Amino acid sequence: MINWIIFAFLAPILGGLIYGIERVVKARMQGRMGPPVMQPFYDFAKLMDKRPLMIHSLHALMGIMYFVAEWFSLFVLFLGHDVLIAVFFHVLAVLALVIGASSVRSPYSVLGALRELMHMISYEPFMVLMVVGFYLVSGSFSINDILQSEPLIYKLPLVFMAFLFIIPMMLQKSPFDVAEAHQEIIGGPEIEYSGPFYEAVYTGKWIEYIYVFFFMFLFGGRNYILGVILVIFAFFFVNLLDNATARLDFRKMVKFSWIFLIPLAALNIILLALWR
């Protein structure tokens, strides 16, 4: 128990490392050297050192709220509580970002906030369905019970497959990075954040990495080695997808999610419920 608490406290550091490794992996896939693994921490230090430019206090507060709520959801996960509560805290975190982004006058920021909502309606129903699937297999919503049950991937292969495509939506990676869209709306919801406040949003992103890959780890169930293998596989798969594809329209993203991914997960859960 106590080491899980320490783990949860260290989550931003771990997330930063994962982010750094991801940047190196991405660069190697493109045939480049890439930045050093510690690069996110250098960015962190640099951003803390900039002059704080605040638009207005609510905007800055919502940036920090995003970070805090993400961290809370991670605490819920690591302390072995209800998975659903973690999912709802994540919703709260993203909502904080949306409120912050839509409270400023910049049209890019407002557009980014609206697109972020599109992200939410495409992945949150799936997250709830996935948690229902976890419940059907392990008989409980609590993480401790899920980690005691048999590997969930044997019973939920279709949900697993769909989750592989949900990860790019949650982490804003290439085929589905409509909210971030660095070439057109220059970061979307985070465009008006600068200096230490941008740092909060940036670190929130790292925590999101841990959050997402922890769900991947849960698919391994009792078999922790299988869980780690799944996480590594998902990591490389998502990066490959990110490098190999271009951005889609947001309508295509929502359609892909609602017509393909969510029915796929629902089918898996219905079949599971029938033959249980």
Place this chain on the structure above:
Amino acid sequence: MGIFSKFRKKSPWILHYNTGGCNGCDIEILAALAPKYDIERFGALNKGNPKQADILLVTGPVTKNCKDVLRRLYLEMPEPKVVVAMGACAHGGGIFRNFYHVENGVDNVIPVDVWIPGCAPRVEALIDGIVEAIEIWQQKSKEKEYMRNHEENYERLGVKDDN
């Protein structure tokens, strides 16, 4: 110098703005980001956002239409910041010198810290310029820059005339 500013030199984020030159310099910048030269090795990222950028990389002569935009981009960047002027056009107009629509060089509009000569400068020259910019950036202290006579600076940049 605090703990954090020691790491400043390791992550320069670049904002690139073309004030109306040909595309020669911009292609060199993109070549610097591409696999052969790969300035992301040094932590440099091409951020399209003035609020999160540290180095303002300006190419081209400043046309009269771009003048206000350039000034606004400069003012929107939080301190500490460095301005790099790249290419003959940015120095004094280059082949566009004394045309009716240009302001002849970047330093007529905003203060410039580093100059990169050439038309178009080679990527090596660009990397040298960035390295020099990072050294200047390292010496700047954020308090000094924005607390002291900032009213006067704003006056000099002509912000009051625009509004």
